[in-house]
Amino acid sequence: MTPLLSVEKLHKAFGALKVTDDISLDARAGELHAIIGPNGAGKTTLVAQLSGQLHPDGGRILYDGQDITALDMAGRVQLGLARSFQITSVLPGFTVLENVALAVQARSGSSFRFFRSAAAEAGLNEPALDFLRQVGLEARTEVLARNLSHGEQRQLEIAVALATEPRLLLLDEPFAGTGRQDGAVLLSLLESLKRRLTIVLIEHDMHAVFRLADRVSVLVYGRIIATGTPADVRANPEVRAAYLGEEEAGVGA
């Protein structure tokens, strides 16, 4: 069975600095594949290339057998490859409901409609409300996104990503900056999404990764040094030396 996403020999350099150094990896349909790495390992640059925000210098990205290396971000989203951002990225002046409704709108019909009120369109609001229920924000629909707590903005971002009806969800450090309580909410949210979607989770937070992931890849200095089940990766001496040692306690091994 061909993987939903496969990355072949991806290269990206900023000057002499190889931020993505010959990376190959894949995500099988339905799995949650986590990519972990210390700060500066090139995680964000990798997400940017997978999502189409940044173009690689070399290599290919295949999605569902189709070469999407040259496709822009919007094009990839339309194919079903959605992403979340590390630094929360919502429309601050839009309400929670409007944020999600706009994502629904992107998938349903033309947006060159000039006269009918979008706020009154049940075809946008009802699905949007549905996605908000899934992330537990249904009580906050009329709040401006800028007035949400940090954890709630995280939830909203996932609702927006879901509303694009993705088959593959690319999550860029969703746990960054969340407290214990918000983190727990997010963790159970991601658990509920597992299996329904293929998820590529880029993360620094070890605890969450080892609980959720089917497979883990370890990224260090722009290279994947190991890929395997959480148990394999945890036992890998090279990984321990390069990365896990410092966070042993956090993993709770």
Added chain:
Amino acid sequence: MSDAAARRPRRSGLGLPTRHMVAGALFVLLAALPFIATAIGDPFLVVVFTRILVFAIAALSLDLILGYGALVSFGHAAYIGLGAYCVGILSRHGVTDLGVHLAAAIGLSAIFATVTGAIALRTRGVYFIMITLAFGQMAYFFFVSFAAYGGDDGMSLAQRSTVFGSDLLRDSTTLFYLTLAILVGFYVVASALVGSRFGRVISGTRENALRMQAIGFRPFRYQLVAFVIAGCMAAVAGVLLANQAMFVSPAYMSWHRSGELIVMVILGGIGTLIGGVVGAFVVLLLEEWLAVFTTHWRMGLGIVLILVVFFSPGGVSGLVQRLFGGNR
């Protein structure tokens, strides 16, 4: 800091229903103006206010892209000029019908806006401002050196546009009502537009363009369409201006005019649509009023501008709101 973050156009002013009520009241009051003018024996008032309404239309159209799209276009007066020259040039060649004038103005502006917008919208921030300004000046210099149609001196019209062969618009009151009707029509259309699917994409892009791409939109084409719509509306204002003044001149499209349109939108309250209309009244009446005291009235306007930027983000409506504790 992005423009969008600095000024929060939506929801920052009066609430939506209140705004429509203010607009409605204003339009009703304007409809009564010719009677008032007759009553107080000052028919010239109708002429003055026709001119103000024309700029209100142009400011309204600019607010569509400036307020809702955060596109700081510094060349918007070019469209007023294009509209006005369509009247002037066609009339010179014996084509006096208003319908033809409007169609030509809208068509020409659509082309100009599509070409210049496609180039300017590939850029952001200060580039966008400078490029729109430069293209506006290009149009200005084109007509300045277009000697066949008056060049720098402009051209006088022998008569106003005709409507199906009748010279209905010779009557200044009729022209006033036509202008008012178009303003009200554009206000209604623009209000629907900003609340539509299309409008949401435009204001969503203002808030966060990257986020819009991440949900599958390519903002460029929507912004371009908005840019073209705004340009066409301003061109209609230009057709009306040529009729009101019975004169067409490159001065209509100078960068000072473009700057003044921005000033109108900001002073009246950006991102409110009616704000542009109010701003046109404020600026043009302020000009008339200051001009009574001094020939150097522009200095007064300049000082007002700097004071507004320093002390009242949100313009006049922001000021009103702060004074009377608005309904945030």
Added chain:
Amino acid sequence: MTNLLILQLLNGVQLGILLFLVAAGLTLIFGIMDFINIAHGVLYMVGAYLMATFVVITGNFWLALPVAMAAALLFGLLLEYTIFRRLYERSHLDQVLATFGLVMIVTEGVRMIWGSTPLSVPIPALLSGSIPLLGIIQYPVYRLAIIGTGLVVALGLYLVINHTRTGMLLRAGASNRPMVSALGVNVGQLFAFVFAFGAMLAAFAGAIVAPVLSVDSGMGASVLILTFVVIVIGGIGSIKGAFVAAILVGVVDTLGRSFGPILLQMVMDPSAASQTGRTLAPMLIYILMAVVLAVRPAGLFGGRPA
């Protein structure tokens, strides 16, 4: 024909040099401060008026020039301190609005002080007259002096930008603003310096062009737009780009106006050609700008995408 070409080429270069002097400061202000300054053109105008005034007062061109420059520098610092300083952190829209207001204030102020009749400044005796170039062509010495002065200033700027610590900071700041504050530099002082220096360069351009143009209150606006075109073509924040683009714009504009009608005569009758040429020539530089932008949206030497 060749003679005319050389003459017009020199005129074009001279216009380009002036544009460069105005654009150099402005492109740094855009690049380093991400600040849009509509009022930069009035500094050029103020420079010309100051020059006209001090030439009358001192009766000596060479004495008036440094005095006018000192006054322009003070004026720049004053504007920075009272107005611009409060705008750096504001939105582009606020900057446009406030500097547009400033244009109105200064322009009217100039009319109040000096009236609306254009002033003129005599060419200093030392630089009057023409000299022969390539045999039969005569060219005014003063215009050659403008070109020479501009080249010297450009060279000086090049040395400052590329070989001094301040220059290094400026270059770093133009491409990466957060880095400058990370280096522990007093950003406020750097901004004030860049602004005042840019103001003085623009005023210098106005001062040295005063003897060949009439000094009037509209001169700032026309040069401002050309300067914008120069900066857009050259790339924001790039002094080198500003220089190349300024010369390009100066030459294209000048040659277009003189040769456009002549070239068009090859394809249409003379009177139509002359009219069409005169109408289209002023559009050339904008078309040039559009073409450059279509190929390189960040300008010829702009590192940062717009």
